Amino acid sequence: MKAAYAEHFKVGVALPSAVFSGSDRLAAQLAKAQFNRITAENETKWKAVHDGPAFTFSVADGFVRFGRRNDMEIHGHTLVWHTDQPAWVFAGKGGAKATREELLGRLQQHIDKVAGRYEGKVAYWDVVNEALQDDGSMRSTEWFRIIGDDYIEHAFRMAAAAAPTAKLVYNDYNMWMPAKRDAAVALVKRLQDQGIRIDGVGMQGHYRTAGEPTIQQVEDAILAYKALGVEVLISELDVDPLPYAWDKLGADVGFNTELRAELDPYRDGFPPEAEEAHAQRYADLFRLFKKHSDVIGSVTFWGLSDDYSWLNTWPVPGRTNYPLLFDRHLRPKKAWYAIMAVARE
Numbered sequence: 001m002k003a004a005y006a007e008h009f010k011v012g013v014a015l016p017s018a019v020f021s022g023s024d025r026l027a028a029q030l031a032k033a034q035f036n037r038i039t040a041e042n043e044t045k046w047k048a049v050h051d052g053p054a055f056t057f058s059v060a061d062g063f064v065r066f067g068r069r070n071d072m073e074i075h076g077h078t079l080v081w082h083t084d085q086p087a088w089v090f091a092g093k094g095g096a097k098a099t100r101e102e103l104l105g106r107l108q109q110h111i112d113k114v115a116g117r118y119e120g121k122v123a124y125w126d127v128v129n130e131a132l133q134d135d136g137s138m139r140s141t142e143w144f145r146i147i148g149d150d151y152i153e154h155a156f157r158m159a160a161a162a163a164p165t166a167k168l169v170y171n172d173y174n175m176w177m178p179a180k181r182d183a184a185v186a187l188v189k190r191l192q193d194q195g196i197r198i199d200g201v202g203m204q205g206h207y208r209t210a211g212e213p214t215i216q217q218v219e220d221a222i223l224a225y226k227a228l229g230v231e232v233l234i235s236e237l238d239v240d241p242l243p244y245a246w247d248k249l250g251a252d253v254g255f256n257t258e259l260r261a262e263l264d265p266y267r268d269g270f271p272p273e274a275e276e277a278h279a280q281r282y283a284d285l286f287r288l289f290k291k292h293s294d295v296i297g298s299v300t301f302w303g304l305s306d307d308y309s310w311l312n313t314w315p316v317p318g319r320t321n322y323p324l325l326f327d328r329h330l331r332p333k334k335a336w337y338a339i340m341a342v343a344r345e
C-alpha cells in the first residue's frame with residue numbers, strides 16, 4: 001500500500017507497544033511491509049511518558065526506534081489532551097487546583113522534555129488534541145478552565161521552541177462538521193495572526209460505513225483547511241461497520257455504554273454484503289484523498305488489524321468489530337483490495 005500511494009501521500013498506522021516492541025512479530029512484519037508512517041496508539045500520551053511527575057521514556061523510545069529502523073515517518077500523539085492526564089497535573093497545594101502559572105510551568109516542562117527528546121526524529125506533533133466541541137465552542141477541559149483559552153497559543157509556542165524541525169498540528173474528530181470546521185479554521189487563523197507556527201490540521205477520520213459524513217462534507221472541510229495554507233493529515237482513520245451505539249458521531253472517548261446483543265451483530269463473522277459496503281466506503285474516501293493529495297500529506301489508520309482496534313471496546317465494551325484493512329488473521333480484507341484498486345484508477 002505504501003508503494004501504491006507513494007506519489008500521493010504517506011500511509012500510516014497507529015501501533016500499540018505489543019507490535020512495535022516486537023512481541024507480535026507477524027503484526028510488526030505486516031506494519032513494515034504496508035506502511036511508511038507510524039503513530040503510537042497510546043505510548044506517547046502524557047500518562048505513558050510520566051511516572052508521577054517524573055518522566056519514563058523506555059516504551060516511547062522503543063516506538064521511535066522502531067520507526068527509525070524501518071524508515072517510517074514518526075508522528076507524535078499528543079502533547080495536550082482533555083483526557084489521559086494524571087490527576088497530579090492539575091493539582092495545586094493543599095488540595096486546591098493548580099494555578100495558571102503552575103500549570104503553564106508543568107506544560108512547559110512536559111513539552112520541553114518530550115518534544116525536545118525526539119527533536120529531529122519525530123516529524124509531526126499533535127500539539128493540541130480535541131480542544132473543540134461539535135458546536136464549535138471550546139471544550140471545557142482542565143487546561144481551558146485553569147489556564148484560559150490561550151492554553152492553545154502557549155502549547156504551540158512551547159512546541160515550536162522545543163521541536164523547531166517538527167511540523168506542528170491541531171488534531172480533532174468531526175472536523176467535517178460545519179460548525180466545528182469553521183471553529184477550527186478560526187483557531188488556525190488566530191494562531192497565524194499572532195505569528196505562532198501551526199503547520200497542519202489533523203482530521204481524525206473516525207467514520208462509519210453508513211451515514212454522515214458525506215464525501216462532499218469531508219471535501220468541503222479539506223478545502224477549508226487548504227485555504228489556510230496548512231497541510232491536511234487524515235490522522236486516525238477507521239470505518240466502523242457496527243450499528244450506532246449512541247446518537248452522536250465522532251470519537252468522544254468519555255462516552256461509554258453497555259453491551260446489548262443488537263449492537264453486536266457480527267460476533268460470528270463479517271457478512272460479505274457488510275464487508276462489501278465497508279470496502280466501498282473506504283474506496284470513496286481514498287478517491288477523495290487522492291484527488292486532494294496536493295494538500296494531504298498522509299493518511300494514517302487507527303490500528304493495523306481488526307483485533308487491535310479500539311472499536312472493539314469503545315464506545316461499547318466487548319463487541320466484535322471489523323473497522324480496519326486486515327482481519328484477525330492479518331489477511332487483507334475487501335477494503336484493502338478496494339483501496340489498492342483506487343490507487344490504480
Ligand code: XIL
Pocket residue numbers: 041042129204236251253310
Ligand atoms: C484511543 C486508543 O485507541 C485507546 O487504546 C485508548 O484507550 C483511548 O484512546 N482520538 C484520539 C486517540 O485522539 O488518542 C484515541 O485513541 C481515539 C480517539
